[in-house]
Amino acid sequence: xxxxxxxxxxxxxxxxxxxxxxxxxxxxxxxxxxxxxxxxxxxxxxxxxxxxxxxxxxxxxxxxxxxxxxxxxxxxxxxxxxxxxxxxxxxxxxxxxxxxxxxxxxxxxxxxxxxxxxxxxxxxxxxxxxxxxxxxxxxxxxxxxxxxxxxxxxxxxxxxxxxxxxxxxxxxxxxxxxxxxxxxxxxxxxxxxxxxxxxxxxxxxxxxxxxxxxxxxxxxxxxxxxxxxxxxxxxxxxxxxxxxxxxxxxxxxxxxxxxxxxxxxxxxxxx
Numbered sequence: 001x002x003x004x005x006x007x008x009x010x011x012x013x014x015x016x017x018x019x020x021x022x023x024x025x026x027x028x029x030x031x032x033x034x035x036x037x038x039x040x041x042x043x044x045x046x047x048x049x050x051x052x053x054x055x056x057x058x059x060x061x062x063x064x065x066x067x068x069x070x071x072x073x074x075x076x077x078x079x080x081x082x083x084x085x086x087x088x089x090x091x092x093x094x095x096x097x098x099x100x101x102x103x104x105x106x107x108x109x110x111x112x113x114x115x116x117x118x119x120x121x122x123x124x125x126x127x128x129x130x131x132x133x134x135x136x137x138x139x140x141x142x143x144x145x146x147x148x149x150x151x152x153x154x155x156x157x158x159x160x161x162x163x164x165x166x167x168x169x170x171x172x173x174x175x176x177x178x179x180x181x182x183x184x185x186x187x188x189x190x191x192x193x194x195x196x197x198x199x200x201x202x203x204x205x206x207x208x209x210x211x212x213x214x215x216x217x218x219x220x221x222x223x224x225x226x227x228x229x230x231x232x233x234x235x236x237x238x239x240x241x242x243x244x245x246x247x248x249x250x251x252x253x254x255x256x257x258x259x260x261x262x263x264x265x266x267x268x269x270x271x
Contacts, residue, residue, distance in 0.1 A: 001029070001044070001046045001049075005046045005049045005050060006023070008049060008052075009021065009029060009064070012052070012064070013064070013065065016061065016196075016198075017068075017069070017142060017198055018198035018218075018219045018220070018223040019068055019069070020218070020220050029045060029068070030044075032045075032068060033045035033049070033064060033067055033068075036063050048060070048064070049064075052064065062144065065143075066142075066143045066144065066145055066146075069142060069143050071111045071112060071146055072111070073111040073112060073114045073214075074114055074159070074162040074163040075114045075118050075160070075162065075163035076164065076165070077114070077118075077163060077213070077214070078213075078244070078245055079163075080264040081213070081242055081265055081266075082119075083264075085122060086122050086126055088261075088262060089262065089266065090122070090123070090127060094129065094130070096238060101132070101133045101134065102133060102134040102136075103130070103133060103135050104136045105119060105135070105138070105209045105210075105211070106138050106139075106204075106207045106209070107137075107139040107140070108140055108210065108212045109142070109213075110140060110141045110147075110150060110192070111143075112146050112149040112155075113139065113190075113192070114159070115139070115211060115213070116137060116150070116192075117153065117182055117186060117190070118163075119211070120137060120186045121168060121172050121186060123189070124185070124186060124189070125171070125172075135189065136191075137189055137190050137191070138191045138193060139190055139191070141192075142195070142196045142197070144194065150192050151192050153182035153186075154179050154180070155173075155179060155180055155181075156180075157179070157180065160173065160180055172186055197227055198219070198223055198227070204234040205234070206234060206236050207236065208236050209242065210235055210239070210240070210242065212241060212242065213243060213244040213247070214244035214247070217244065217247055221252065225252050228249055228252055228256070232255055232271075235269055237269070239268070239269075240259060240268060241256065241267045241269075242266055243265045243267065244265060245265060255270045256268065257270050
């Protein structure tokens with residue numbers, strides 16, 4: 001691939017999705033985009049990129065972005081944040097929201113849906129009192145393909161084995177051939193929507209919990225600061241931002257503090 005084609009693709013990915021593509025990742029761009037090219041009858045990834053340069057076709061651009069997005073996820077990923085959610089955070093929020101009987105939860109960059117389904121299962125399994133509450137559980141992702149997978153709620157045995165406690169599988173999944181589908185009552189609990197974190201956000205409610213785990217590690221410092229800078233205006237005063245184990249707000253923005261009593265990636269805004 002020529003330097004000019006790579007540089008065009010890298011700029012496009014940075015501008016549209018805040019994906020930072022260094023020159024040593026040329027092999028990755030080639031490997032992921034070549035199948036897109038072949039579907040169009042083209043031979044190489046470079047031809048696909050040149051087609052975008054010539055046409056500025058939004059579908060081609062979106063397919064390029066989706067090909068380069070990392071979609072690694074699993075049920076109950078890292079365990080401790082969800083144990084904390086179950087044992088401490090949700091009980092406390094239920095207590096302080098008892099008058100309004102409403103919870104708003106946002107899972108950003110939800111990939112193929114395992115994280116929001118994990119949260120929905122925790123709510124259903126351990127907090128029956130929330131059955132009469134208004135629960136807004138919204139999950140978003142930049143990838144149309146991942147959102148479709150999330151809505152379908154169909155997972156392989158391998159995907160279930162990666163984190164889902166065996167005792168919960170018969171209650172919350174139905175077997176379909178060699179795969180397992182999340183039961184309809186759990187699927188109905190979640191609204192899946194497209195959202196690009198790096199672009200302007202549509203109007204948001206005030207969230208009690210924002211899960212933004214294992215996505216900002218892929219952004220540069222400027223983009224991290226921009227995204228974190230938007231959070232205080234959409235997070236409740238006593239709400240929580242939950243980041244991944246390798247992520248932090250420190251040295252990026254000054255208006256967050258780690259919730260030390262939870263010690264598993266939970267942050268609150270300093271007002």
